[in-house]
Amino acid sequence: QSALTQPRSVSGSPGQSVTISCTGTSSDVGGYNYVSWYQQLPGKAPKLIIYDVSKRPSGVPDRFSGSKSGNTASLTISGLQADDEADYYCCSYSGSHPNWMFGGGTKLTVL
Amino acid sequence: EVQLVESGGGLVQPGGSLRLSCAASGFTFSNFWMHWVRQAPGRGLVWVSRVNSDESSKDHTTYADSVKGRFTISRDNAKNMVFLQMNSLRAEDTAVYYCATGTGYEYDYWGQGTLVTVSS
Numbered sequence: 001q002s003a004l005t006q007p008r009s010v011s012g013s014p015g016q017s018v019t020i021s022c023t024g025t026s027s028d029v030g031g032y033n034y035v036s037w038y039q040q041l042p043g044k045a046p047k048l049i050i051y052d053v054s055k056r057p058s059g060v061p062d063r064f065s066g067s068k069s070g071n072t073a074s075l076t077i078s079g080l081q082a083d084d085e086a087d088y089y090c091c092s093y094s095g096s097h098p099n100w101m102f103g104g105g106t107k108l109t110v111l
Numbered sequence: 112e113v114q115l116v117e118s119g120g121g122l123v124q125p126g127g128s129l130r131l132s133c134a135a136s137g138f139t140f141s142n143f144w145m146h147w148v149r150q151a152p153g154r155g156l157v158w159v160s161r162v163n164s165d166e167s168s169k170d171h172t173t174y175a176d177s178v179k180g181r182f183t184i185s186r187d188n189a190k191n192m193v194f195l196q197m198n199s200l201r202a203e204d205t206a207v208y209y210c211a212t213g214t215g216y217e218y219d220y221w222g223q224g225t226l227v228t229v230s231s
């Protein structure tokens with residue numbers, strides 16, 4: 001089963017908003033509200049920033065928001081800051097094997 | 112404070128074996144599913160395996176197709192440890208291996224990772 005589909009890269013200027021998409025199928029993204037998003041800085045472990053499609057863990061700024069429509073989930077980062085520059089990964093629970101699937105990752109560049 | 116600390120990585124020849132360990136603290140380990148996720152150099156995250164909180168339950172372990180039959184996940188709830196026994200290692204298994212867990216279907220907590228290099 002293929003990974004979830006994310007754009008390889010996105011970019012934006014400080015203060016702007018960017019949206020990263022994550023496309024799956026009705027067996028994963030579309031079938032469950034268990035989409036999560038992770039931020040990974042170079043050489044570091046991933047950090048959870050969104051879970052259950054749109055919930056934010058404590059301590060994550062409200063500039064980060066998540067949504068879902070059909071088989072596509074989205075992460076929006078508003079008010080871009082330089083330290084948002086990182087790789088972002090989506091992940092979804094799936095009702096079929098393998099039960100957890102990651103997207104290929106999106107590199108965010110803050111111009 | 113929740114901590115996950117992996118160990119056991121290193122350089123191994125193709126066809127060899129390695130056992131990874133992950134020591135957990137700061138939460139009720141026996142209540143949580145535990146996962147291994149890997150990341151090949153310069154590549155994305157890939158789910159590898161999961162073990163349920165209760166090892167006596169049916170289908171308490173599951174594996175990605177790429178490692179099924181070669182890797183075995185296990186846990187010791189008395190020692191708050193999870194393990195990944197990796198046999199018949201291939202070059203494509205080269206990666207940083209993370210143990211991870213969460214309260215739901217997400218990964219709230221990650222270790223720092225341990226690097227496995229399969230090369231002759």
